[in-house]
Amino acid sequence: MDHQALIVFFIAAVFLVGFAITFAHFIAPSSKNAQKAEAYECGIPTTGLTWLQFNVGYYLFAILFLIFDVETVFIFPWAVVFKQVGMVGFIEIIIFFFILILGLLYAWKKHALIWE
Amino acid sequence: MTDEQIKEKILKILPEVEIPEGKPTLTVIVPPDKLFTLAKELKESPDTSFDYLICLTGVDYGKSMSVFYHITSTKFNHTIILKTSTQNRETPAFDSVYSIWKTAEYHEREAYDLLGITFNNHPDLRRMFLDEDWVGHPLRKDYSDPINIVER
Amino acid sequence: MAFSFSIYDFTSFTQWIDKSLYAAMPPFWALIVEMVIIGIVFLGFYALLGLFLVYAERKICAFMQCRVGPNRVGPFGFIQTIADLIKLLLKELIFIKNADKILFNVAPFIVIIVSFLAIAAIPFAKGLHAMDFNIGVFYIMAVSSMGVIGVLLAGWSSNNKYSLIGAMRSGAQIVSYELSVGLSLITIVVLAGSMQLSTIVEGQRDLWFIFKGHIPAIIAFIVFLIASTAETNRGPFDLAEAESELTAGFHTEYSGIRFAFFFLAEYMNMFLVASIAATVFWGGWMPLHINGFTGFNHVMDFIPPIFWFFGKSFFIMWIMMWFKWTFPRLRIDQLLTLEWKYLLPINLVNVLLMALIVLMGWHF
């Protein structure tokens, strides 16, 4: 089987969701009213805007993730060929990891790993 | 401290208080304008140290409005009741004891809500249980609600 | 070629279908028909598995909580989830006035597509997989991490404050735990020397990797279990839909069948990570073989591979359900602390340890 079969899976998934929602549209009851279209906030109308600029301290984590995830991508090829490369690969990955862990420790010490 | 000693002490601080006999718990009737100073004194002086306000109750007697303060000391475990009254039933106002006991905040809001007693210097005197636009104060004796209150 | 296959090896079966299709019609149409067959088979499998997992979870949690669980619809309540499905189909689809309509509608598509795409690469039994990539592990990781987009879109587009917070949490959470999932899989890739899932399974012919790789493999398995539970947004890591804080989190505003897709995707993602764990750590469809015990190996061979695979996956899913119904929920900062201060350093050291073991040939 070739990789184009992925398209089949894609289409099948779209079909599954699309069909079910369309089907539900036809058989499900529908009664529109303004109260129902309110966003749910425990029965109280929402105060102020929802899409506000607000502080979720996870931005730092996203950056850290970016750094580490790119590193992970580099490790994958190494992992595959590690058995053939042997000792040289091991020493190189130790150096690589040393730098990586150093980065993590730096972030740790700088309190970047604490959700403020 | 026994009741007698507390009585003496209070009379020394504030001679114009009235202490009726025969109450199960020592009750002190204080003029409204002197209440705050007495309460502050009672809390802060080390031999009484009434540091815990158990309960604050507003009472509508039909002719007058009163507020009862049940105070106790966690150190000596003696309890007294302070009572203060006003003849002004329409707009009764007392000094808030919030700055002495923070627990008074909700008690006073409740008294304001249900009896219409205003407390001066209260940080946030709003209705507690009823809507902001509710008319009247239900716990008053002359409150009438022909729909919800059934006379029997 | 005559139609003959055994449940021990599906290769001949799939090849027979392939050959007879190509013999009957031109190659282009044969390919189309083949694809349609695969699509239908997987759709059916997907739906049935989802229904079964919902039922299983309800029954398992009920038994842990001294309850009976569903027992009214059908024998032992077995048709309960089908009744639920019908109910969800019949429920009104509510639109929120200020919601971002396009994104609101797209979100359920994304979560389902992602889980469906990832399932394509799972080897269910010998010869029974849709696709066998040479970068299988990598592919599954890449695809499954896209699910967060659906969750984020759902939360953001709902124009609901609970949903928004839920989506933000989900973003931070999935993004972080992605690392641990990757690194714990790398640990095994080092041992296996390949990212192709069929090769990985074949490599466990004499012994499963979790036993082969000593302590590093066990640590990697535990880390993978924790991280993947977090990645599928399941308790105790269900912060995105923390019902005591955010009512229902990112899918608060979804009703009827739209909600059902989020629900389904959660279970399918759980199956997905459980099957990856089974494949990578527990030998997939490979029966339990111990090097040198020939008689024992033969006895194990009698159990068909498909049973081995599903048995292992369901066992791992059972463990994940066990987690969910035992532990209280974590808080967002604890969640991130767990990842960045515990799992990640442990994982990095663990990879090195595994590399050392492979280098020295200490593994079995």
Added chain:
Amino acid sequence: MAEILEVKDIAQQEYLINMGPQHPSTHGVMRLVVSLNGEIVKNVQPHCGYIHRGIEKMCEKLTYPQIIHLTDRMDYLSAHMNNASVCLTVEKALGIEIPERVKYIRTIMDELQRIASHQLWWCAFGMDLGGLTCFFYGLRDREPILDIFEESTGSRLIQSYYTPGGLMNDIHPDFQKKVKEFIKYFRKILPEYDQLLTGNVIFQERTKGIGILSKEEAINRGLTGPSGRGSGFACDVRKRAPYHLYDKVDFKECLYEEGDTFARYKVRIDEMWESMKIIEQLIDNIPEGDYTAKMKAVIKLPEGEFFQRVETARGELICFIVSDGNKNPLRVKFRSPNLINLASLNVMSKDFKIADLVAISGSLDLVIPCMDR
């Protein structure tokens, strides 16, 4: 789409979230308006009154025995203690001596009620933190207590069992046997609670150092009950102003100095042990005798003010009756422990996260009908 705002305006707006009245973690209909900075709680403004029924107003129209059945409905999880508050006030005002047997039964019933209440709190608290299994275990173990109640009083939740002067009816002949059976069972099962939740590292992380209130602050804010004792405030009315038989039995007042959520949790777990100890001391020596004192058909209190402090499962309840000599009271005030405990929520949860707010409000064990009355 919403109108476009300047960046400046957006940055200045507060992020307000309503938790309640229809929210899983408020255990009833209470509304918390929470202003957030990210996930961090900046201010909590409780709004109550959603189920305000005017019990105090209703009491002014009713006779004293009739008031009892209203008090059940305030804090339905400590119904016996609420009844006791009115009964004891009336008995104190009339100066009547109630039979020893009644005192024994009342003490045992109160303590059983306390265990039942803490069990329900335990399971609801576990659920607040996301551990749903706790909920079923707690309810399962509460069932035998409710059976004991049902057998003697005729109801499971709101019993209206006490009357001024005694009890509604005598205890069931099986009462002692059933209670002893339950104590034996619960002594075996309570360590399971610790295994499931108390020792759990996630639970400890979630509760330790969260929502701290110092002792002085607790006294000043009137935080009573197990919540106050978690802050080191020795506020147990059973010790400080004993009623029933609490001055005769031997029990410990559970105090913790930390003042955090975990301390409040531990106080309640310890109190369950202490309650079992109290029951065990009394259950074998309930004296024979009448189950009620001789009362007049129409109870009229003398003129004056009477009050009684009672320790419910949630804190100090006060029944304050002002009488003008009629068969109806002039004014009845119930000092709801929940309402006063709620006042501390804002101070406790400031600068903690929204998940902690749920944990803190759960640890205060709020029962909304008592708060609103």
Added chain:
Amino acid sequence: MNVVEYISGILKGVKSLLIGMKVTGSYFFRPWKIVTQQYPENRKKDVKWFYFLPLWKAHGKDTPAERKQIVMLERFKGELIMPHNEKNEHKCTGCGICEMNCPNGTIEIISIQLTTEDGKKKRAIDKHIYRMGMCTFCGLCVKTCPSDALAFTNTFEHAVFNRTKLNKVLNKEGSTLMKGVE
């Protein structure tokens, strides 16, 4: 952070988690500990074994809460009734004490004047109306009744489709006052 502390912290945490899992896991493998009661089935006298198929080992020995058949305790306050004997006689004299004592106005007594054989006028009940929708089951009516005319039964299935169906007349059609009750 100390490395030893770090590792021992992890181990301690894992151990506490395992203890918790032991509790739930042990219940998973002990289905006879299930306490659920199957409501409509357990109303029946002869409880069939298959109603309890998932908990076939439950025989009510392990936990007090386990019961196969639902037991209604005798004192359960389910509904107010006026017991009649076999001669269709009740004990209610129509004095109105229950009406007076009811906190909610649940009871209403409609009385009539009867003339007895010796010519005396006497009050008797025509209708003893009980509005169950307003009843809070406080038991004051039963307790204060001077002639023990009222009692509680332990029926508890009161769901009806119309609220007016909750208004009941307690004395039966054509019933009379029991002899010897004043």
